[in-house]
Amino acid sequence: MKINNDIFNNILNMVKLSCTEEEKKQLIKDLNKLVGFIDTMSELNTDNVEPMTYIHSTRNVYREDIVNDSKEDHDIHANALEIKDGYYVVPRILE
Amino acid sequence: MKEITAMSATAVAKKIKEKELSVLEVVEAQLNAIKEREPLYNSYITITEKEAREQALxxxxxxxxxxxxxxxxxGVPVAIKDNICTKGIxxxxxxxMLANFIPSYDATVIQRLKNAGAILLGKVNMDEFAMGGTTKTSYFGEAKNPWNPKHTPxxxxxxxxxxVAAEEAFISLxxxxxxxxxxxxxxxxLVGFKPTxxxxSRYGLIPLASSLDQIGPLSRNISDCASILEVISGYDPKDETSINQVRYTYREALVDDVSNMKIGVPKLYLEEDLDKDIRDCFMGAIKTFEDMGAKVEVFDLDEISYSVQAYYVISCAEASSNLSRYDGIRYGHQAGDYDDLDELYKISRAEGFGYDVKLRIMLGTHMLSSGNYEKYYDKARRIRSLISRSYEDAFKKYDIILSPESLTTAPLLKSKNSPSTKKHRSEILNCSVNLAGLPAVSIPCGIxxxxxxxxxxxxxxxxxxKSLIQAAYSFEQTKPYERPGTLID
Known part of the structure; x- marks a missing residue:
């Protein structure tokens, strides 16, 4: 299915992006080109093939629950624009 | 200056060990080369001059x-790709998006390099978020190829x-x-090695596609490559996808002998419309291995034909998820003007990301969204199984597989970056290896x-x-490293 205006706006909202009309035209064009290319993979028969996510078999990883060095809050917060009392400041979301 | 900077990493380490050179002398020579050549090549985004001198002492x-x-x-100075976290740098x-981001911790590979006494020279250029094959999408301007600055590196x-080619670093990650x-x-x-x-450890590597990403070295010979691989490899509790192996003794494999090796050459690489020079060099390389006593056989590996499609789906899907962390709040670019939280996200991300990043995030999310998941993401993961299985079968017969690294040499920087069938086919050679998680090395084989x-x-x-290192080392004995003829001394 071709990516039309509605589908595009829906993806744009899901990925939390905004764009100009000009950018939008180019993105729709490039997305459809890529999707068209990707669609050719349907030619390959994959019946009875299990999907694979990781190369090595997944396993549970257990460890002792030991307290160790965690990052200094101060260092991590240094990259935020605004911090108050050790918390990130965001625009009001509840009235 | 050239006497020092043109040396290999292992050669300079030996001189330092034998007290023929001091670490500071080496660092100063390297910083001079950087100062002189950077206006031409733009390899670095950040040069850590002060820290390098302190570290040298x-x-x-x-x-x-x-x-x-x-x-x-x-004592060997190294350059680090700018998607690997360095504490305070x-x-x-x-x-x-991350133009002013200063990590509060070192990636595991950085910690390991520091423990081994390597000197960090700075952070090097790349395509934005590692999405691309030219550095043209770098927010800090493209880097240039030391063999000809009109071409992409x-x-x-x-x-x-x-x-590394411009001798602005002995070795890089x-x-x-x-x-x-x-x-x-x-x-x-150069020699470029992608490990299994x-x-x-990927801890501290800013992720693009977590199931495919792997850190590795670029160097001027295979011995340097084996040395740095030994330093950076190993299990890390901070990356549970890293594997616990007993010993990573890659230097033991620096042996000039392929006489017992069985080598496979996939037929589809011989059928590709390779540039004549590339074909001649590739056929020449096959003959070199035969002359050295290896047994070479052509075989079918057609299952990998759909690698690029599967790669686009999986890498963009994972990237769209990984890059959702950039919210303009905790770190990274923040919009100056917005009305509410939703707008803060959208404007910060729209201003912070370049076009190619936006395109891939949108494609990945589309592939994962309701109604598309099975058709695209699931299908791609099934193709990934097939690719992995066919390589597994091939390695029951062969020790190593040979292919050209690319169907062309470095394109002009001004050439248009449009997807072409030749480019897609060129990508098959590379991305099928990541989909199957295999190790692969590119080594120079001609001009x-x-x-x-x-x-x-x-x-x-x-x-x-180890088989890769042994084969590459043996081949290198017949074709020693050539530095770019255009380098000013």
Whole structure:
């Protein structure tokens, strides 16, 4: 299915992006080109093939629950624009 | 200056060990080369001049008191791709989004390099968030190929390749998701090694596609490559996809002997419409291996034909998820003007990301969204199984597989970056290896008529690093490293 205006706006909202009309035209064009290319993979028969996510078999990883060095809050917060009392400041979301 | 900076990493480490050179002398020579050549090549985003000098003095003491006698890299200056976190040093991913981001911790590979006494020279250029093959999407301007500055050094680890080829670093680290170490290494006439998935910890590597990403070195010869691989490889509790192996003794494999090796050459690479020079070099390389006593056989590996499609789906899907962390609040670019939280996200991300990043995030999310998941993401993962299985079958018969690294040499920087069938087919050579998690190395195998280097790819079985190193080392004996003729001394 071709990516039309509605589908595009829906993806744009899901990925939390905004764009100009000009950018939008180019993105729709490039997305459809890529999707068209990707669609050719349907030619390959994959019946009875299990999907694979990781190369090595997944396993549970257990460890002792030991307290160790965690990052200094101060260092991590240094990259935020605004911090108050050790918390990130965001625009009001509840009235 | 050239006498020092043109040396290999292992040669300079030896001189330092034998007290013929001090660490500071080496660092100063390297900083001079950087100052002189950077206006031409733009390999670096950040040069850590002050820290490098301080580190040089500290490491010299440790070398003098014998603490680093077992390290193959003590005192050797290295360059690091700018998507690998360095404590207190800007790590930008070549993006406006992270232009001022300063990590509060070191990636595991950085910690390991520091422990081995390597000196960090700075952070090198790349395509934005490692998405691309030219460095043209870097927010800090493209890097140039030292063999001819009108051409791309490749990508996404293009700063890593340009810096080492221009002798602005002895050795560098890059990252490889779909060829991003091997292709730039080939374009700049270097050795570029992508280890088996799980060999090197990804802790502190800013992720593109977590199931494909792997850190690896770019160097001027295979001995340097084996040395740095030994330093950076190993299990890390901070990356549970890293694998616990008993010993990573890659230097033991620096043996000039392929007489017992069985080598496979996939038929589809012989049928490709290769440039004549590339074909001649590739056929020449096959003959060299035969002359050295290896048994070479052509075989079918057609299952990998759909690698690029599967790679686009999986890498963009994972990238769209990984890049959702950039919210304009905790770190990264923040919009100046917004009305509510939703707008803060949208404007910060729209301003912070470049076009290619936006395109891939949108494509990935589309592939994962309701109604598309099975058709695209699931299908791609099934193709990934097939690719992995067919490589597994091939390695029951062969020790290594040979292919050209790329169907062309480094393109002109001004050439249009449009997807072409030739480019897609070129990507098959690279990304099928990441989908199957295999190790692969690109080594120089000749020069084309434009004077640009040609790369040969050697692919190994899972954890078959030693066979790769042995084959590459043997080949290198017949074709020693050539520095770019255009380098000013």
């Amino acid at each position: 500290l490491i010299q003491k440790l070398i003098d008191d014998g603490s680093l006698k077992d390290s193959p890299l003590a 800007k790590t930008t991913c070549a993006s406006k 490749g990508g996404s680890s293009g700063g890593s390749s340009a810096a 890059g990252s490889d998701t779909g060829g991003s170490i091997r292709q730039p290494a080939a374009y700049c006439g 998935y799980g060999t090197v 084309d008529k434009k004077g640009l280097p040609i790369g040969l790819q050697i692919i190994g079985s899972l954890f078959g690093e």
